[in-house]
Amino acid sequence: MLQLTKRTDYGLIALTHLAGHSGVRSVRSIADLYPIPRRLLAEVLKDLLHSHLVESHRGAQGGYTLARPPGEIMLSEIVEALEGAPSLTSCEGSHTENSCAVEAVCPIRSPIHVLRQGIWRMLEQTALSDLAGWPELARIPSFR
C-alpha cells in the first residue's frame, strides 16, 4: 500500500528517541513515553539489534543505545531492517524466485524500477539525525 508498517514507524520513533537522549534507554521507558505496545517495540528493537543499528545492554538498568552516530544511520538501513528492501512491485527483491507471470512481457517493469530507485535514494540520503533534528524532539521530556 505504499506505506510504512507500524513496526517501522515505532522503530523510527525509538531510534529518534535514542538519538536525542544519550545513555542507555530501556524498552519500557520508551514504550511508556510514547504510548507504544511494549512487547511490539521490543520485537522491533531486536530486529534493529540484528541489523547492528543499535547495541543492547542486558540485565538490570540495561537497554539500548545507538550503534553509530545518528548522522551515520540512514533511513534506508532502518526500513530495510524492519521490512526488507523496498521492492515497489512483486518482481523485485530477492524473494527467491518470486517471478511474476507477467514478467516476460511486462511493459512497466523498467520504468517502475526507476521510480523505486528514486524513492530508495531519498531514504538513502536521509539520516536519522535529519529526523532527530526536528523541533518537536527538543520538547519531549526525558524520563528515567
Next chain:
Amino acid sequence: MLQLTKRTDYGLIALTHLAGHSGVRSVRSIADLYPIPRRLLAEVLKDLLHSHLVESHRGAQGGYTLARPPGEIMLSEIVEALEGAPSLTSCEGSHTENSCAVEAVCPIRSPIHVLRQGIWRMLEQTALSDLAGWPELARIPSFR
C-alpha cells in the same frame, strides 16, 4: 510495506497498453495478452473508470479507452485511484479520525511528512506517457 499492490501494478499495465494502442480495448484482450486474472483486471478498470481515468464502451466490441492523452495522466492519479492517497504512516490521509495514539508526542511526524511529499511529488511528475515510452512497449504485439 512501501510497495504498490498488484491491483496498481495491473492498472499500470493496462493503462500503458491503452496508451500504446489506440482504439477500444476489452478487458479480455488485455488480460489475455499479459497473463493477468481477467476478473481482477476488470475490477481495476472499473475503479479507474470511477476516477475518470478511462472511459468505458459497453456492449459487444466494447471496452475501455483512455479518458485523456497519456501525457496528461499522472501516476499519482493512478495510484490514488487504486489504493488511495499515499499516507506513508497511519496518521495521515483522511481516514476519518484514524488518529494514532502517539500523535501528540510523535517525534517523527513532521519529517516523515516531508518524505511522503517527496515520494508523492515523484508520482505527480511522472506521466503515463513516461512509462508508455519505454522500448518494451513497442515490441508487444497487438491483438483484436
Next chain:
DNA sequence: TATAATTAGCATCAAAACAGTGCGAATTAC
C-alpha cells in the same frame, strides 16, 4: 429480432501480511 460480447455492480472466499501478545530462559546491576 436473436445472439453473443462486454461492461456494471454486487457479494464472497482464501491467502497473505500485519499488529499484538505470552512465556520462560539468560543476563546483570545493585
Next chain:
DNA sequence: GTAATTCGCACTGTTTTGATGCTAATTATA
C-alpha cells in the same frame, strides 16, 4: 539474592490483499 531487563520462539486475531462468482444491463452485428 532480587529485581530489572534483554533474548528467543511461538502463537493468536485482525486487516489487507488477491482472486473469483453470478446476474443484470448494454450494444454491435448477423
